[in-house]
Amino acid sequence: MNLLWDQEVPYIPLFGFHYFLYITAMLLLLLLMIRRRKFVRRKSETVRKWLLLIAVAQQILLYSWYIFETGFDISDALPLHISRISSLLGIVFLLTKKHSTMDLLFYFGLYAYGSFFYPSRVYPAYHALGMSFFINHALTILLPIFAALAYDWRPSFIGLIKSYGWFLLYFVFVYFLNPLIDGNYFYLKHRPFFGHWPDNLYVPVVLIFTFAIFLIGYGTARFLDRQVSHGIKRSSRRLK
Template sequence: MDWFGHSNKAFEFEMFSRSHVVILSVFFLISIMIFLNRKKLADEKGRRTEITVAFSLILFEITNQVWMYVNDVWKVGQSMPLELCNIGLILSVILLLTRKKVVFELLFFIAILGATQAIVTPALTYDFPHFRFLHFFYAHMMVVWVTLYFTWVKGYSPTFRTAIKLIVFINLLLPVILFVNKRANGNYWFLRHKPESPSLFDLLGPYPWYIFSLESLLVVFSLIAWLIFRKWDKSQGERSHTH
């Protein structure tokens, strides 16, 4: 058995199994550490780390594409980087390399709402130590950590316009994803059917109504997340003025 785990039967992922719980623990622990060490991390020496993380994400994604091709599982309808979390990864790389606020605004809710949900309820086939397991969680956790880093360490913050920009961005991409799904018999963004593994989609009603439920939840949770981070940002500002 090699590191890439070619034997599928030995690597069947189970939600909230030991490996998943370990990953969740690491995810939340490092997220807390980013917050607690936000002042120490606010150093220009971190620029090298930002670049390194960006290139590690690129390398992991290229390796993933090669793995799918070599193992004859690459398909137009499911292997292109068109899922929201794939788009989040691309935005993370661009943000790390450019530090552009507009990129942060598009990434913020995709990471906080989408990538976090994927980590907690992953649509995943392979368990540890399969490469696809490592790729899935590294990519998704990094998307969230990069967002938290730019929020807590670099001082970027979402605004009401951030939520509006994301909703517009998603709805501009929607026709493209629908077109690709139809032409390639794909299921990007789960617009044709729900994930086969248990997920939050199961609570949103049958097809196609869960798509409208998702759209509504996107608006509601984006506004809630904006309010939470807005209050945190204000409280930080007030503290800095008192010192």
């Protein structure tokens, strides 16, 4: 078995070595971006180009694996997992710098936090898809911070409402598509939680939960932004 490539490589266990490796690496990148925020703002265009290059390389790695390893099995290879949509939104944002695109990426990307803390069907870090998983989800988490530092983007409540509308359209689409192609998009077939629940209970809970995490993400981001702004103002007054 080729441990770097084969589809049969076992998924990582919860609380195993690779589980903590992914989380630690993500936290180190997050800390690095925050500690180097002045550099990120000053060299935003250089950082943007490097992030775009990494994002495109991740897409090439991901879909090369699906083409050569699975023959591009549409039950799992289409760009319809929410993490893959987020990665494409990241590329669009890095190309256009549009705040409306970042709004959607920020809210959809909140699921990336859950993917790190409760990974579902994730390969080890040395596997091609494990590397793709980490790059994809790390960029999804880091890009809103980059947008805030480099382009003064901030999450908005109207962006939350619009993003939830898009999520509803996405959810309905994959819900009816999955049975047609034996798909697992949005993990509706292999559920990470409550796999025994009937759809008439599971679906409303998912929709309510998603709106709740959108609200929590919005509130947390605005709270942290206010705390940072107050800290900057206090530092300025001390300097005077």
